[in-house]
Amino acid sequence: xxxxxxxxxxxxxxxxxxxxxxxxxxxxxxxxxxxxxxxxxxxxxxxxxxxxxxxxxxxxxxxxxxxxxxxxxxxxxxxxxxxxxxxxxxxxxxxxxxxxxxxxxxxxxxxxxxxxxxxxxxxxxxxxxxxxxxxxxxxxxxxxxxxxxxxxxxxxxxxxxxxxxxxxxxxxxxxxxxxxxxxxxxxxxxxxxxxxxxxxxxxxxxxxxxxxxxxxxxxxxxxxxxxxxxxxxxxxxxxxxxxxxxxxxxxxxxxxxxxxxxxxxxxxxxxxxxxxxxxxxxxxxxxxxxxxxxxxxxxxxxxxxxxxxxxxxxxxxxxxxxxxxxxxxxxxx
Amino acid sequence: xxxxxxxxxxxxxxxxxxxxxxxxxxxxxxxxxxxxxxxxxxxxxxxxxxxxxxxxxxxxxxxxxxxxxxxxxxxxxxxxxxxxxxxxxxxxxxxxxxxxxxxxxxxxxxxxxxxxxxxxxxxxxxxxxxxxxxxxxxxxxxxxxxxxxxxxxxxxxxxxxxxxxxxxxxxxxxxxxxxxxxxxxxxxxxxxxxxxxxxxxxxxxxxxxxxxxxxxxxxxxxxxxxxxxxxxxxxxxxxxxxxxxxxxxxxxxxxxxxxxxxxxxxxxxxxxxxxxxxxxxxxxxxxxxxxxxxxxxxxxxxxxxxxxxxxxxxxxxxxxxxxxxxxxxxxxx
Numbered sequence: 001x002x003x004x005x006x007x008x009x010x011x012x013x014x015x016x017x018x019x020x021x022x023x024x025x026x027x028x029x030x031x032x033x034x035x036x037x038x039x040x041x042x043x044x045x046x047x048x049x050x051x052x053x054x055x056x057x058x059x060x061x062x063x064x065x066x067x068x069x070x071x072x073x074x075x076x077x078x079x080x081x082x083x084x085x086x087x088x089x090x091x092x093x094x095x096x097x098x099x100x101x102x103x104x105x106x107x108x109x110x111x112x113x114x115x116x117x118x119x120x121x122x123x124x125x126x127x128x129x130x131x132x133x134x135x136x137x138x139x140x141x142x143x144x145x146x147x148x149x150x151x152x153x154x155x156x157x158x159x160x161x162x163x164x165x166x167x168x169x170x171x172x173x174x175x176x177x178x179x180x181x182x183x184x185x186x187x188x189x190x191x192x193x194x195x196x197x198x199x200x201x202x203x204x205x206x207x208x209x210x211x212x213x214x215x216x217x218x219x220x221x222x223x224x225x226x227x228x229x230x231x232x233x234x235x236x237x238x239x240x241x242x243x244x245x246x247x248x249x250x251x252x253x254x255x256x257x258x259x260x261x262x263x264x265x266x267x268x269x270x271x272x273x274x275x276x277x278x279x280x281x282x283x284x285x286x287x288x289x290x291x292x293x294x295x296x297x298x299x300x301x302x303x304x305x306x307x308x309x310x311x312x313x314x315x316x317x318x319x320x321x322x323x324x325x326x327x328x329x330x331x332x333x
Numbered sequence: 334x335x336x337x338x339x340x341x342x343x344x345x346x347x348x349x350x351x352x353x354x355x356x357x358x359x360x361x362x363x364x365x366x367x368x369x370x371x372x373x374x375x376x377x378x379x380x381x382x383x384x385x386x387x388x389x390x391x392x393x394x395x396x397x398x399x400x401x402x403x404x405x406x407x408x409x410x411x412x413x414x415x416x417x418x419x420x421x422x423x424x425x426x427x428x429x430x431x432x433x434x435x436x437x438x439x440x441x442x443x444x445x446x447x448x449x450x451x452x453x454x455x456x457x458x459x460x461x462x463x464x465x466x467x468x469x470x471x472x473x474x475x476x477x478x479x480x481x482x483x484x485x486x487x488x489x490x491x492x493x494x495x496x497x498x499x500x501x502x503x504x505x506x507x508x509x510x511x512x513x514x515x516x517x518x519x520x521x522x523x524x525x526x527x528x529x530x531x532x533x534x535x536x537x538x539x540x541x542x543x544x545x546x547x548x549x550x551x552x553x554x555x556x557x558x559x560x561x562x563x564x565x566x567x568x569x570x571x572x573x574x575x576x577x578x579x580x581x582x583x584x585x586x587x588x589x590x591x592x593x594x595x596x597x598x599x600x601x602x603x604x605x606x607x608x609x610x611x612x613x614x615x616x617x618x619x620x621x622x623x624x625x626x627x628x629x630x631x632x633x634x635x636x637x638x639x640x641x642x643x644x645x646x647x648x649x650x651x652x653x654x655x656x657x658x659x660x661x662x663x664x665x666x
Contacts (some may be wrong), residue, residue, distance in 0.1 A: 221593045240593040255588025260554045260573040263605030270603045278440030 003028045005068045006097035007313050011053055016319055020053075021069065021312040037102050038075035040095045043308070043329040044121035045071065046155060050236045068096040069311070072126065073331070074117035075101070084108075097311050099331065122326035123159060123293065123300035124286050129240060129262050130275040131159035132285050133311065136167075137278070138239040138271050139215040143168030146209050148195045148228055150174045150196070151219035155326035156241060158188045160217045162298050165322050167190055169215070172208045174224060176321040183324055196224050205231060217241060226256030232268050240272040301325030336400045337651050338360045339430035344386055346478030349652060353386075354402065362435045370420045371408035371434050374430045376641070376662040377454035377456050378404065378648050379488060401429040402644070405459070406664070407450035408434070430644050432664065455659030456492060456626065456633035457619050463574060463608040464492035465510050470611070471572040471604050472548040478544050481482075481561055483507045483529070484552035488659035489574060491521045493550045495631050498522055502548070507557060509654040516657055520634065521619045523632075529557050538564060550574060555605040559589030565601050573605035634658030 002025045009022040031037045035231045045099055049070060053063050054074050073095030077085050080107035083089070091108040095101045122128060134156075141147055147164040151157045152173025161171045161184070173190040175181060185195035194204040205227055212233035218225050221243035232238070263270060276287070292298035305314045308331045318327050335358045342355040364370045382403060388511045392593045406428030410418050415438035418424070424441040428434045444453050455461060467489075474480055480497040485506025494517070508514060509530055517526035538560055545566035549612050551558050554576035557625040565571070596603060602645040611618070625631035636656045638647045641664045652662050 141641060218593060225593060239591075240596040242597060243594045254590050255592030257587050259588030259592060260551060260558060260571075260603070261576045262577060263573040263603065264607065267603070267605050267607055267610060269605075270593070270596065272593060272598070272600050272602075274597065274600055277600065 001028055003098055003100045004308055005315065006308065008053070008065045008067055008069055008187075009065055010065060013064075016050060016053065017317055018312040018316055023309055023327060027102045031079060031081050031102045033186055034079050034105055035081055035102050036091075036105055036108060037079040037100060037112055038091060038093055038095060038108070038266055039078045039100055040075045040098065040308075040331045041090075041333075042118045042121060043071050043073040043097060043311065043331055044097065044125070044127075044155075045311060045327045046127070048318060050315075051143050068098050068242065071097050072121060074111065074120050081106075083139040090117060092125070095309065096118065097329075118302055118304070118326075118328045118330075119300065121301055121328060122155060122319055123289060123298070127155040127326055128300070129278065129282060129285055131156045131163060131274055132289060133278045133281070134159050134239045134241050134273055135163050135215070135217060138273050139198055139217060139237050141167045141169050141215050144174065145169045146211055146213035146214045146233075147217065147232075148172045148174065148205075148209065149190075149217045149219070150228070151186055151225045151242075152190060152193065153180045153188070153319075153324045154219060155323070157217070157219055158184075158301055158325050159298070161188055161190045164215070164291065166297055172205075172213075174205075179276075179319065180324065187299075189299075190240055195309075196220075196227075202227050212236070215239065222254075224257070229256050229268075231259050232262070232266055234266045234268075236268050238268060240270060296333040302328050304328045304330055306330050334359055335359065336431055336433045337641055338432075339641065341386070341398050341400055343398060344396050346547065347445075349383060349649055351462065351645040351649055356642055360547045361433045364412060364414050364435045366414050367438055368414055368435050369410055369438055369441060370404075370433060371424060371428060371441075372411045372433055373406040373408045373641075374662045375433065375451045375454060376404050376406045376428065376430060376644065376664055377458065377460075378644060378651055378660045378662060379460070382650075387395075388422070390585060399573075401431050401631075402463060403610070404428065404430050404644075405454060407444065407453050411569065413438075423450060425458070430641065430662075432641065446574055449636070450635065451586075451635055451659070451663075454661060455635055456622060456631070458609055460488040460620055460659055461633070462491055462611065462615060462618055464489045464496060465622060466551060466608055466611045466614070467572045467574050467606055468493050468496050468548070471606050472550060472570050474500045474502050474548050478502045478547035479485040479505065479544055480548045480550065481505045481538075481542065481546045482523075482550045482552070483557045483561070483566075484575075485517055485523060485526065486513045486521070486657045487552060490550070490552055491634055491658050492631070494521055494523045496625075497548070497632055505538075505546075507538070507553075513546055513657065520632075523634075529553075529560075535560050540631075548572065556589075559591070562589050562591050562595055562601075565595070565599055567599045567601075569599065569601050571601060571603040573603060635661050637661045637663055639663050 005024045077089040082306045115251040138153045147169040149160045151156045153175045164171045171190045173193040180194035186189040192208045215229040217239045219242045334582040338357045410422040421448045478503040482490045482493045488507045497504045504523045506526040514526035519525040525541045547566045550572045552575045601662040635658045
């Protein structure tokens with residue numbers, strides 16, 4: 001038995017490439033007293049972890065090579081030297097991109113096995129909670145509001161659109177291709193979807209929002225943020241959730257024109273948030289989200305790829321905008 | 334008897350100049366039924382009116398020539414064809430830059446004559462209310478916070494610093510010259526003052542804020558905003574009050590780098606506001622501000638210039654950063 005690991009071989013110089021990673025095979029780690037050996041079942045790949053690979057400001061700390069790529073997984077307990085866990089338990093952990101990992105018991109979150117474990121990496125995990133708290137707490141959507149979401153087909157964005165509909169809003173999704181636009185309307189329930197790669201993007205955004213924008217949920221930053229800013233209504237809210245347009249580069253662009261002038265004239269609130277600040281409310285949020293899934297009001301999408309060795313390619317493709325919903329790597333059954 | 338008027342002769346092409354204005358002499362207007370003839374006593378000149386002279390987005394509407402320059406004044410009632418006003422009453426009105434103006438009675442705000450009328454254009458007028466609501470409502474300063482103010486010697490800024498001190502904050506004022514820095518510390522009570530024209534400005538700002546910035550009250554935009562943004566603490570608040578750095582130009586600069594990335598990582602709230610949204614709370618605010626003046630906790634500064642014909646030069650100089658406190662033109666005694 002061996003432990004396959006995807007290791008950061010080099011830091012990206014410009015765009016991330018598959019060969020920034022290498023696959024290693026080592027022995028399975030052995031838990032010490034109070035520790036638990038976990039076997040990764042599913043992993044999630046999120047655009048946010050790209051920031052950890054470069055030197056610029058990031059909440060993830062300074063980048064390193066020759067370490068296992070970080071990532072969150074759902075794992076089965078294989079062996080436990082802690083009284084709280086037993087083989088067969090299911091946990092969420094910072095597994096990294098590998099088959100086996102050892103954790104202190106207090107770093108594991110037990111989850112129930114009555115639902116596909118992949119949900120704990122999507123709608124019931126950080127992505128879903130980010131959509132939930134970002135939209136509801138920072139965006140403060142009111143019934144009848146126009147809500148625009150960038151990276152609308154992404155792991156967070158496709159849930160933001162659905163939660164906004166639940167709250168009685170009109171929703172416009174911004175994505176990257178005509179195919180994804182169709183999916184956003186047909187499968188995710190956006191009222192309108194437009195592609196930011198269209199040469200008429202600004203006009204299409206204007207036409208899609210005849211009453212202006214009340215809430216803009218920004219997953220991208222950059223030019224899309226700049227375009228949305230110019231269509232914001234008075235007292236509009238811009239939820240700054242992520243900057244996927246800037247992760248995959250070593251020279252972040254300047255901010256949009258119109259800051260701060262437009263913020264003043266239109267009394268716009270622009271606010272960044274990290275979901276971890278809401279940790280003490282996760283349980284209540286998960287229970288509300290589960291009720292929406294059960295009632296069919298919320299339909300989480302995931303985008304599964306089989307095999308740990310596919311993770312680097314899946315990450316590069318994700319940064320290029322290839323995914324719908326939460327990107328999941330199925331590591332073991 | 335004649336009515337002197339300062340008229341907009343041409344729209345500025347680049348920086349505003351004195352000869353964008355001309356002085357005209359006309360007859361004194363005659364009030365109709367329900368109207369009041371007012372004689373301007375004092376006028377205020379504010380950087381915000383510069384935006385009305387150019388074509389870019391402004392809450393003041395499209396620019397025009399051959400009209401009297403707009404501005405707020407305190408005036409004495411000379412003649413009244415309305416039952417609510419009588420000669421000798423004191424009012425705040427949209428006098429414009431002229432000796433005499435006629436207004437509908439419902440467009441006048443009566444003020445008491447127990448205090449220098451110029452205060453109604455400063456600490457008890459829009460400037461003071463802007464400082465009060467912007468700092469307290471948007472900035473939400475907590476005792477012990479570090480509060481940084483740009484254009485700190487200005488009509489709004491010199492009051493923001495004092496109100497922040499009243500709330501137990503440490504205050505840093507940013508201004509344009511060493512002379513103004515001394516004044517900010519000696520006369521206005523800032524803990525530290527620094528000049529944004531210093532070649533070491535960024536370092537000086539860092540040294541002045543060893544614990545980071547909790548509230549940044551932005552009157553300028555541009556590079557000063559960019560510098561402050563990089564020193565903001567987690568959950569910091571940026572009060573977007575004005576963009577004096579951008580008023581006197583026809584090509585507004587791009588926004589600061591770090592937007593939206595830093596807003597996300599540090600969960601910063603950046604929010605624009607206009608004081609008019611708080612109109613229903615003006616009276617309560619004025620009464621609290623008056624109590625601070627009476628107790629000596631707030632010392633409003635004004636910067637008076639004698640004579641209506643000096644208004645254009647005073648405005649050009651104001652935009653170049655020449656004033657301390659509220660700039661007042663004394664038109665008549």
